[in-house]
Amino acid sequence: MKKKNKIKIKLNGKNLSIDQNLTVSNLMKKLNIPLNKVAIELNKKIIDKKQLTKIALNNKDNLEIVQFIGGG
Numbered sequence: 806m807k808k809k810n811k812i813k814i815k816l817n818g819k820n821l822s823i824d825q826n827l828t829v830s831n832l833m834k835k836l837n838i839p840l841n842k843v844a845i846e847l848n849k850k851i852i853d854k855k856q857l858t859k860i861a862l863n864n865k866d867n868l869e870i871v872q873f874i875g876g877g
Contacts, residue, residue: 812864830857842873
């Protein structure tokens with residue numbers, strides 16, 4: 806069995822090892838994070854949710870995911 810190559814990224818300040826060529830969209834699905842209530846920043850730039858399937862994560866990328874929570 807061939808082992809997949811891994812890359813290291815930083816997700817919300819924590820180191821994470823993920824599969825190489827993983828898109829932001831795939832990562833969000835793996836983490837069970839709903840897209841409708843988050844803002845996503847990749848390397849200090851807000852990314853358009855329409856582009857998530859096209860953006861592949863690279864080694865040493867810095868990803869910040871902010872979830873919106875309602876309250877009163």
